[in-house]
Amino acid sequence: MTLPWKLLLLLSIIDRLTDCLDSASYHGPRWRMEPADLFIPIDSIEEEATLTCDAKGTPPPQYRWSLNGTFINLGLDRRRRLSGGNLIIGNLDRYQDVGMYQCMAYNTVGAILSRRARLQFACKLIKMFGVFTQNCIKALV
Numbered sequence: 437m438t439l440p441w442k443l444l445l446l447l448s449i450i451d452r453l454t455d456c457l458d459s460a461s462y463h464g465p466r467w468r469m470e471p472a473d474l475f476i477p478i479d480s481i482e483e484e485a486t487l488t489c490d491a492k493g494t495p496p497p498q499y500r501w502s503l504n505g506t507f508i509n510l511g512l513d514r515r516r517r518l519s520g521g522n523l524i525i526g527n528l529d530r531y532q533d534v535g536m537y538q539c540m541a542y543n544t545v546g547a548i549l550s551r552r553a554r555l556q557f558a559c560k561l562i563k564m565f566g567v568f569t570q571n572c573i574k575a576l577v
């Protein structure tokens with residue numbers, strides 16, 4: 437049996453239309469939330485810091501973080517982990533954790549880089565022997 441040519445034409449148009457709609461439903465990542473600078477008081481009781489990162493996209497984006505331009509390998513990391521796109525740093529270390537963080541969100545369509553966010557420990561001014569000094573050492577506080 438042969439289909440009338442009009443029907444064939446219609447079917448091929450529908451076919452192309454659905455192809456077109458399929459590819460249109462994929463979107464590269466776009467920011468919902470980018471990381472912000474974090475200043476952590478040196479005498480903070482917080483043990484964890486969270487750098488936020490959230491993007492929308494189809495398929496749902498995945499995330500990677502860098503510190504001072506070097507990618508963080510979270511697979512081998514016991515202090516740092518991902519929660520969604522957020523980077524959670526546990527057991528904060530004043531020497532290892534300071535610097536510029538950047539988040540990358542990516543999916544099969546594309547990748548975007550966030551703004552850079554600084555993580556810094558804020559020192560306290562203390563008076564010692566009559567002079568003000570910066571106290572940046574947690575153990576002394």
Ligand SMILES: *[C@@H]1O[C@H](CO)[C@@H](O)[C@H](O)[C@H]1NC(C)=O
Nearest residue numbers: 503504531532533534535536
């Ligand atoms: C990142 O860069 C800052 C500024 O140069 C530096 O103070 C910090 O120690 C660096 N952090 C790491 C983990 O290398």
